[in-house]
Amino acid sequence: MNPVLLKPEADHISQVVVMGRPLLSAKARDYFGLKPQLWEAVHTSLDSLRKDFDIVVAEGAGSPAEINLKATEIVNMRVALYANAPVLLCGDIDRGGVFASLVGTLELLEPAERDIVKGLIINKFRGDPELLADGITWLEDRTGIPVAGLVHHYRDIHVPEEDSVALDTSERNSAQSVLDVAVIQLPHIANFDDFDPLARHPGVDLKYVDSPAQLASPDLVIIPGTKTTIPDLAWMNDRGLSKAITELHAGGSAIIGICVVD
Secondary structure: OOOEEEEEEEOOEEEEEEOOEEEEEEEHHHHHHOHHHHHHHHHHHHHHHHHHOOOOOOOOOOOOOOOOOHHHOOOOHHHHHHHOOOEEEEEEHHHOOHHHHHHHHHHHOOHHHHHOEEEEEEEEEOOOHHHHHHHHHHHHHHHOOOEEEEEEOOOOOOOOOOOHHHHHHOOOOOOOOOEEEEEEOOOOEOOHHHHHHHHHOOOEEEEEEOOHHHHOOOOEEEEOOEOOHHHHHHHHHHHOHHHHHHHHHHOOOEEEEOOOOO
């Protein structure tokens, strides 16, 4: 469980959940004023874990060098400095520019922060590692920090995604499917990774749709949960999805609504 969790409720507004309990709903600017209170929850949770376990791994959230957010940061390097923890800096080569990303991040860190970076990791590598050897040598010479690992790109580890933006690149199993499922990709979709088991099933062709044209004639339509019910319903109406789903149901397609439909 994250000691601090943000659950979007509307554009620029999120519910702030602290230690599993809703605290309040706040706009982005108001959230920054909560940072001192939230930092208390972060470091006391970390203290408790370190008291009970020999090894605690803290996963960073985004870049450790977000200059515009650094003054009030409660994650990443602030946590590492608080714990005096050795840091592994990971770069995603699949997105391109991994050398610039790693070197640029190190350049933006404060000296005390850079001192605790003990290793670099290149993630999502495809192809022959020998082709990257010169780049790794250059990176180690340039930064003075060893490359601790090269992680290949894996498609089948099924780690839940952290953000619904991953739905834009979701894969499908249409070749083997016997059940066609359409999930409405609401603007404020909640708990989107609940559908991962369906997406991985070889007999299910699961797709995320945001227009009637994409719906086609599925066996099942799922309207997922949302904490922004009225705006998302208006979005469905504006796009013609509400009408299309009603017509599909009349034609025999099954409909499942989560949270927002009765």
